[in-house]
Amino acid sequence: MKITRWPVLRQVRGQDHLGRGAAVTSAGSAHLSARTASADRVVQSVCPYCAVGCGQRVYVKGERVVHIEGDPDSPVSRGRLCPKGSASLQLTTGAARRYEVLYRAPHATDWTTMDLDTAMDMVADRVIETRRKTFAWQEDGVRVRRTMGIASLGGATLDNEENYLMKKLYTALGVVQVENQARI
Amino acid sequence: MGTSFGRGGATTFLQDLQHADCIVIQGSNMAECHPVGFQWVMEAKARGATVIHVDPRFTRTSALADVHVPIRAGSDIAFLGGIVRYVIEHERYFRDYLVDFTNAATIVREDLLDTEDLDGVFSGLEEGVRTYDPRSWEYEGHHVQASAGAREQPHAAHRGASRSGRAHSYGSGGPPVDPRVHRDETLAHPRCVFQIVKRHFSRYTPEMVEQICGVPEEQFLDVCETLCENSGRDRTSAIAYAVGWTQHNVGVQVIRTAAILQLLLGNIGRPGGGIMALRGHSSIQGSTDIPTLYDLLPGYIPMPHAHHDEDLDAFIEGASADKGYWGEMRSYVVSLLKSWWGDAAHRDNDYCFDYLPRVTGDHSTYPTVMAQLDGTCKGYFIVGENPAVGSANAKMQRLGMASLDWLVVRDFSLIESATWWKDGPEIESGELCTHDIATEVFFFPAAAHTEKNGSFTNTQRLLQWHHAAVEPAGTARSELHFYAHLGRIIKEKLAGSTDEMDRPILDLVWDYPTEGRIAEPSAEAVLREVNGWNADGEPLGSYTELKDDGSTRCGCWIYCGCTANGVNQTARRRPGHVQSWVAPEWGWAWPSNRRILYNRASADREGRPWSARKALVWWDADEGRWRGHDVPDFMATTPPDYVPPQGARAAAALAGDDAFIMQADGKGWLYAPAGLSDGPLPTHYEPQDSPVPNLLYTQQRNPVREMLVHPHNRSHPSGTEPGAEVFPYVLTTFRLTEHHTAGGMSRWQPYLSELQPEMFCEVSPELAGERGLAHGGWATIVTARGAIEARVLVTDRLAPLRCAGRTIHQIALPWHWGPNGTATGDAANELVGISLDPNSHIQGDKAFTGDIRPGRRPRGAGVRDLVEGYIRRAGITEHTGTEVRPRR
Numbered sequence A: 001m002k003i004t005r006w007p008v009l010r011q012v013r014g015q016d017h018l019g020r021g022a023a024v025t026s027a028g029s030a031h032l033s034a035r036t037a038s039a040d041r042v043v044q045s046v047c048p049y050c051a052v053g054c055g056q057r058v059y060v061k062g063e064r065v066v067h068i069e070g071d072p073d074s075p076v077s078r079g080r081l082c083p084k085g086s087a088s089l090q091l092t093t094g095a096a097r098r099y100e101v102l103y104r105a106p107h108a109t110d111w112t113t114m115d116l117d118t119a120m121d122m123v124a125d126r127v128i129e130t131r132r133k134t135f136a137w138q139e140d141g142v143r144v145r146r147t148m149g150i151a152s153l154g155g156a157t158l159d160n161e162e163n164y165l166m167k168k169l170y171t172a173l174g175v176v177q178v179e180n181q182a183r184i
Numbered sequence B: 001m002g003t004s005f006g007r008g009g010a011t012t013f014l015q016d017l018q019h020a021d022c023i024v025i026q027g028s029n030m031a032e033c034h035p036v037g038f039q040w041v042m043e044a045k046a047r048g049a050t051v052i053h054v055d056p057r058f059t060r061t062s063a064l065a066d067v068h069v070p071i072r073a074g075s076d077i078a079f080l081g082g083i084v085r086y087v088i089e090h091e092r093y094f095r096d097y098l099v100d101f102t103n104a105a106t107i108v109r110e111d112l113l114d115t116e117d118l119d120g121v122f123s124g125l126e127e128g129v130r131t132y133d134p135r136s137w138e139y140e141g142h143h144v145q146a147s148a149g150a151r152e153q154p155h156a157a158h159r160g161a162s163r164s165g166r167a168h169s170y171g172s173g174g175p176p177v178d179p180r181v182h183r184d185e186t187l188a189h190p191r192c193v194f195q196i197v198k199r200h201f202s203r204y205t206p207e208m209v210e211q212i213c214g215v216p217e218e219q220f221l222d223v224c225e226t227l228c229e230n231s232g233r234d235r236t237s238a239i240a241y242a243v244g245w246t247q248h249n250v251g252v253q254v255i256r257t258a259a260i261l262q263l264l265l266g267n268i269g270r271p272g273g274g275i276m277a278l279r280g281h282s283s284i285q286g287s288t289d290i291p292t293l294y295d296l297l298p299g300y301i302p303m304p305h306a307h308h309d310e311d312l313d314a315f316i317e318g319a320s321a322d323k324g325y326w327g328e329m330r331s332y333v334v335s336l337l338k339s340w341w342g343d344a345a346h347r348d349n350d351y352c353f354d355y356l357p358r359v360t361g362d363h364s365t366y367p368t369v370m371a372q373l374d375g376t377c378k379g380y381f382i383v384g385e386n387p388a389v390g391s392a393n394a395k396m397q398r399l400g401m402a403s404l405d406w407l408v409v410r411d412f413s414l415i416e417s418a419t420w421w422k423d424g425p426e427i428e429s430g431e432l433c434t435h436d437i438a439t440e441v442f443f444f445p446a447a448a449h450t451e452k453n454g455s456f457t458n459t460q461r462l463l464q465w466h467h468a469a470v471e472p473a474g475t476a477r478s479e480l481h482f483y484a485h486l487g488r489i490i491k492e493k494l495a496g497s498t499d500e501m502d503r504p505i506l507d508l509v510w511d512y513p514t515e516g517r518i519a520e521p522s523a524e525a526v527l528r529e530v531n532g533w534n535a536d537g538e539p540l541g542s543y544t545e546l547k548d549d550g551s552t553r554c555g556c557w558i559y560c561g562c563t564a565n566g567v568n569q570t571a572r573r574r575p576g577h578v579q580s581w582v583a584p585e586w587g588w589a590w591p592s593n594r595r596i597l598y599n600r601a602s603a604d605r606e607g608r609p610w611s612a613r614k615a616l617v618w619w620d621a622d623e624g625r626w627r628g629h630d631v632p633d634f635m636a637t638t639p640p641d642y643v644p645p646q647g648a649r650a651a652a653a654l655a656g657d658d659a660f661i662m663q664a665d666g667k668g669w670l671y672a673p674a675g676l677s678d679g680p681l682p683t684h685y686e687p688q689d690s691p692v693p694n695l696l697y698t699q700q701r702n703p704v705r706e707m708l709v710h711p712h713n714r715s716h717p718s719g720t721e722p723g724a725e726v727f728p729y730v731l732t733t734f735r736l737t738e739h740h741t742a743g744g745m746s747r748w749q750p751y752l753s754e755l756q757p758e759m760f761c762e763v764s765p766e767l768a769g770e771r772g773l774a775h776g777g778w779a780t781i782v783t784a785r786g787a788i789e790a791r792v793l794v795t796d797r798l799a800p801l802r803c804a805g806r807t808i809h810q811i812a813l814p815w816h817w818g819p820n821g822t823a824t825g826d827a828a829n830e831l832v833g834i835s836l837d838p839n840s841h842i843q844g845d846k847a848f849t850g851d852i853r854p855g856r857r858p859r860g861a862g863v864r865d866l867v868e869g870y871i872r873r874a875g876i877t878e879h880t881g882t883e884v885r886p887r888r
């Protein structure tokens, strides 16, 4: 490489004094294009970690999420993401995610896989049965119309619409022990 | 916040922090835990604001602040109470604001006895049931409505066995009070709130603050003076806090102390002022507004307690207010019941009010674990949470799960709460054996935020819609999918049942349209139900349109307006840079898109801004309406000098200077005559486990803290109690930028795991020397609940403090880890005992005690032996730390 092509020289002598653009390109990188440039579409989203609620742009190519970055339009975050928000591509597309329903029978030493419909049906049966066995019309002579046999935990990482369905369904079932991270 | 101001949410929004002249960050490491929000603190600093960080640790927040004040964990009320005293003694309060907008002038009953009279407790303490009877705390003559007062307590049959679950809901909504209150606007009456507050905090002197908090007097006085100088007509100060305040068994009262301070200084409802609650999960505000919480219905309506013959009228009578917007509660409740039970709900059957299950005490997460252990609770859903390492006393969480018949876990990865039966610490120690565990476990893979439509409500009450980018792969599904279909299947299975217990399910409105290959329910349809409709099926525009005659439906009244005009307002994305600094067209904030709550108080009694520099909303006499930069948090056309007619009720009873429109007297509450379980004013008590005695009173601990007595949940001797020396150090927990809560969304991510790969503890060089701990080596930390190991980080960030005449060492523990995932380590929650705030039922895990020793912890059964050795040496029994009043 010619000395005049050294990035540090180009940075000092050229227009790109911060070394964020032209000064730091190379023959190799000149052929690269950003994943954002070739995406099929960009979807507006919100960081799923903390409650600052930074705006995100989600880039999709071939029906796969290929990149997530901060949304400069957001008046709250102005395009920034912290390390967690920046890692949300790994959260959503990483190898640690599970895509199968797993079932552990009583006393079993390992999981078996299960199809979704069977599992949903089994859970519905258990809710119905436990509710029937533990339903109480009264406690200490006062009407309660509920079951203390079932409980639920979680909600602070979920959407408002999801929390709404949870509270509505649980309440209709008579389940009162419904809690989330607001107290953790 | 709710008790003091009327609504359970941050009073301001992050961007407005830039207008503050001083920002106090306490109970939060904002630069590391809410990094992107912290840019607004830096904007304020660039404009000349003074930033003060009060925290046991020197963190990046401290590094960027003007002042760092190291403090002993668990002494926040003493510190803030000291500032309250300073402001009052030196007459630095904002008198006009105080008289016009707070209850400072209100006269309180004669039979109130303060902690000054009773050595650390208030009148009404019922020792046998660890409860206060709050009647003597009420306003003179016009007490809190009798039926409301009774409603604060569970039915008599349940008292003693369990606690009131009601206070939290009042805490979020403002309890009902009779509007006709006695006032003395000279603030001289010995029983006016101002004088009571003055007397209550009179012993919180700078010398006392130094002794309790370990903050040198001079530094403390500097903080007081800075805050006072930057408050008043032309200047405002903001306070930001996070779980460093809430996670104590006096957490609600810590926040109350900050509220008192901000009301005294006139900093609520004004630009650059307020209290910014910094929440840790993407929609933790949303999951309180639309509560997956046992004691609330959507919009902070209390869950009904069990009472004899209580119908809808009796419930409303007891829980609503005569004055203010809680006076309209019947409209909110009827509209909710209509959206749940549709045509089945009508006037003749009380709109199915009887379908609501009743609460009889505290049914929050820790009592639920006790119910699992005793076999009452048999089935458990865990949805995006990881209690096996993320909840206090993690062992009890796992043992509770091992007692279940069935467990459903929904998450991205195999978190500890899904696999404890196979590889949890109790399997290793031999306390549990996989073969013997009868619990049936289902693991459902969850969809990510990029794979579903929906809204999160962020820390500033802002609803922001996120759009699905792709469909989830495999059988991963959203919770919307899971619950919509589970409800459908249950309804199908119960179809035709004639059993009365099934009626609420059979009648439930549950017809959500689905779309696409995986039959994903429409989140927009759910949001439209949350917003509600009028009788013609048109979307409602505001909660003021709700009716109590069954003609409107609304799933959450405070969210009413989020789909006004049929437009998903939460999905609005008008770029911030083309809007004003308020950016009202980005998303939608509850209530009614107001960004700064109680902003009527940004103008004086006559409706003029307190100063040009701090103008926000004002009365426009020409147009006959309130106008401003933000949506006015007031009746749009009610003039500032309006006096309601005799007999007016609910919202119509609010006067033109009643800036706190949710409050039953229209005022911000320095003093809480109702709504709190542990006193009308905050009082410093030592944490459940503390190395020092309470220097202010002989009352060591919050007398009405909630205790769960269990062999795995023993407390430590404290202060001068024999055995306290066995656990000589203060332990506190904290969070890192690179991990999220109990790690379910971060410990499996390679980038984040590489940045923070393992569990560690922060100790000072002095403590390292005292205990022979080597930087980079291992240490074992022990409490009566458990023992964990961690890498040692010796750092000046955690300086020893001088408190109560001795040196106090603090040990800081990040709490993200557990045995599963990419970055593994022991969970700090193995160490934490369960002692709860009686209002919020939140555990105290920010300040407790323990011991530290060099080297790794024992393996197998050795951990139990180690812990039991400590318990014996400290002489701990089931009675340790459970007293209501100290023995004299």
Ligand code: SF4
Binding pocket: A047, A048, A049, A050, A051, A052, A053, A054, A077, A080, A081, A082, A083, A084, A085, A086, B033, B034, B035, B036, B037
């Ligand atoms: S990017 Fe960071 S600061 Fe922003 S919401 Fe996500 S976790 Fe919070």
